[in-house]
């Protein structure tokens with residue numbers, strides 16, 4: 001798939017077939033996502049794949065802060081990726097001091113880059129994804145057993161697409177770009 005066309009045509013997919021997603025398939029996708037740029041190449045993003053249905057469904061049921069739209073998406077997906085980030089790497093010096101005035105900002109920034117690269121790579125491999133931002137982080141940490149010192153930067157359900165969503169309306173270039 002051609003790069004520019006892929007960026008344009010990737011969609012958030014929220015409905016999936018019953019077909020299983022394997023560890024091997026996701027390894028191939030992480031093998032691509034690991035080439036994402038990161039703060040001073042600190043590579044602080046980690047990926048935790050949940051294939052265990054009981055754990056996935058528990059996260060879907062107990063961690064959505066009342067936003068059941070996300071429960072339905074996760075329960076319908078054969079796999080759930082947790083995008084994790086190691087604290088105090090992106091945006092920090094080796095001695096732990098802040099490199100800029102923006103504190104933890106760069107940690108989320110790196111996670112966002114990695115998440116989109118992951119989603120594009122999954123798309124290239126025929127899988128559908130959607131980045132989820134509405135979740136109770138503390139509960140996800142507890143249920144999934146996220147290691148101490150790591151944040152849950154996004155949840156990404158994954159599966160073989162069972163829908164072909166239309167692109168939500170985009171702003172025009174003139175609304176987005178300022179030239180001085």
Ligand SMILES: Cc1cc2nc3c(=O)[nH]c(=O)nc-3n(C[C@H](O)[C@H](O)[C@H](O)COP(=O)(O)O)c2cc1C
Nearest residue numbers: 010011012013014070130131132133134165167168
């Ligand atoms: C940081 C972030 C958080 C998001 N959170 C959710 C979410 O909680 N639930 C959901 O259904 N979609 C979520 N989305 C998906 C957006 O709604 C979607 O990307 C947007 O509508 C554009 O559609 P497209 O991805 O198909 O181009 C999120 C996307 C991002 C980048």
